[in-house]
Amino acid sequence: MYEINETHDPNLKSWVESANDPSTDFPIQNLPFCVYEFGDTEPVLGIGFIIGDKILDIYGCINDELMQNEAIAQFASFRFWTLNAIAGFAPGVLSDLRRQAVYLLSEKNKDRVAIAEHLYSISDVRFEAAFKTGDYTDFYCSIYHATNVGSMFRPDNPLMPNYKYIPIGYHGRASSIVVSGTDIKRPHGQNRSDAEKPPVFIPCKNLDYEMELGFFVGKGNEMGQPILMSEAENHIFGVCLVNDFLAKNFATTISPYVVTMEALAPFRTKAFERDTDDPQPLGYLNDEGNKNFGGLDINLEVYIQSEKMRNENIEPHLLSRSNTKDLYWTIGQMLTHHASGGCNLQTGDLMATGTVSGKEKHERGCLLELTWRGTEPLELPSGEQRRFLEDGDEIIMKGFCEREGFRRIGLGECRGRILPAD
Structure with missing residues (x-):
């Protein structure tokens, strides 16, 4: 570190x-x-x-x-x-x-x-894009996001039993990672609204964004050689903003600027403080250095500007503010767990935290949470409502670090505009 x-x-x-x-x-x-x-x-x-x-x-x-x-x-x-x-x-x-x-x-x-x-x-x-990325892994490390989403779909059991023991993640497509400013075409998918009829292939209705922090692997590891928690950050080159467009997990936009771990040194913080009745991480994910300084104090903001707002010269509208210090798992724990079975990580591999959300409603990092699965639409300054993303909407994500006694630094912007489906 x-x-x-x-x-x-x-x-x-x-x-x-x-x-x-x-x-x-x-x-x-x-x-x-x-x-x-x-x-x-x-x-x-x-x-x-x-x-x-x-x-x-x-x-x-x-x-x-x-x-x-x-x-x-x-x-x-x-x-x-x-x-x-x-x-x-x-x-x-x-x-x-x-x-x-x-x-x-x-x-x-x-x-x-x-x-x-x-x-x-x-x-x-x-x-x-700053790296040629061979592999992309998206985690699910905000307990507030996981609890909110679970409450919508599994109200009696919102958090899966393994959530507090392992950083959960999935392998995504690296080929559809694009740099900020790239337009995103609305995807198609199968939809079945009538149980008595077969599904139909139509443009996605509930298109969403996810505000995430990404980090790139610097030095890789040999296949079969896990990475110790104490060594994890020697394998992390730097961070960027990530917008994982959510429909069929079809597109991921990243900011072009890679802020190094050294630049972030003044903005380290302790890892997420677990509730007293929560289990402590297993030994391979437990480290004093990580406990005391494994967290990152990065402010994240999400803005939206609809096509109507652009035409009427209305500035982008703030949707949410969150912070990476609220992540249940640190980036070091994500990387160590990923390599714990001997997976060989390679230089340029991208990992992302999953949606970064906080306790409060204004800290929710996606529309699914902000509109509570579309039941509580948002009001835009143009008079429009949003449950999910519409064609012409542009999502702008920003990140920055502030701490008394140090210079403010930022991660720049991550932008993506939705185009109509073919």
């Missing part, structure tokens, strides 16, 4: 002025990774750090010897176009790269001309 160091100093400022805006998600204390494309006639891909409204090209800085990192330099000449090429390096290598980037971008550095040649405006690029 990373410790707080000089790169988290709240007094650090950058000569990239936009990074000093108090409202920015990307101050010099953050520096999330991204993969981007720029140019129209002959587009070029790059891997960079986000700083304010700019991107610092990592490969360009290494090739021009503005950064010295032997482990990563071997990839610079080949210019691999995903983070898979560097994410598996030891934490110390990645920390060294972060420190060098902070030095280059700090206002104390007056030698800026050469560095500026490797800065690109975010508005001039197109973001790509």
